[in-house]
Amino acid sequence: MRQGNGLYNRGKYDEALSHYQMAEVLVPDATAIHFNLGNALFRLGRYQDAARELELVMIDKKPERRANAMYNTGNVAFKAGQLDPAIKAYAGALAINPNDRQAKQNLEFCLKKKQEQQNKPDSSQKQQQQNQQQQQPKQGMDRNQAERIVQAVENKEKDQQKKQHQAGGKKQVEQDW
Numbered sequence: 001m002r003q004g005n006g007l008y009n010r011g012k013y014d015e016a017l018s019h020y021q022m023a024e025v026l027v028p029d030a031t032a033i034h035f036n037l038g039n040a041l042f043r044l045g046r047y048q049d050a051a052r053e054l055e056l057v058m059i060d061k062k063p064e065r066r067a068n069a070m071y072n073t074g075n076v077a078f079k080a081g082q083l084d085p086a087i088k089a090y091a092g093a094l095a096i097n098p099n100d101r102q103a104k105q106n107l108e109f110c111l112k113k114k115q116e117q118q119n120k121p122d123s124s125q126k127q128q129q130q131n132q133q134q135q136q137p138k139q140g141m142d143r144n145q146a147e148r149i150v151q152a153v154e155n156k157e158k159d160q161q162k163k164q165h166q167a168g169g170k171k172q173v174e175q176d177w
């Protein structure tokens with residue numbers, strides 16, 4: 001796993017992937033390995049495989065790792081051109097970690113992009129929307145639900161900032177990717 005991490009940090013994602021796969025053989029239930037596998041597969045453009053690996057991280061006991069996996073799942077879905085699953089994943093990441101500014105920004109961006117698509121659908125987008133509705137009825141969330149989630153996260157973040165400011169403490173920020 002350490003060798004894979006070193007290769008990943010140097011941008012050698014294929015080699016890192018093979019090391020992570022070897023580590024997975026040794027410890028198949030380690031969610032950290034699945035998280036790293038998902039990240040390497042994402043970097044290689046293998047979005048479906050990345051999503052499957054990141055899904056396995058959802059059983060992790062650490063909320064931080066689950067939130068990061070949800071955030072990365074959102075990135076995978078967005079890169080794959082799937083706005084509804086991306087919105088759902090970013091909202092899930094915010095539900096676990098309401099202080100994740102990147103997830104909030106990405107959620108807002110996806111909501112804006114979805115609104116733009118709904119306001120200006122061309123013929124190919126109409127066909128794509130019809131196909132999605134036929135294939136996946138009732139999957140994802142509507143705009144109002146997503147906006148309520150964003151508003152709730154913003155309110156919770158403001159409350160936490162007030163508490164932190166009153167306490168005079170500083171909180172360390174971590175980055176996902």
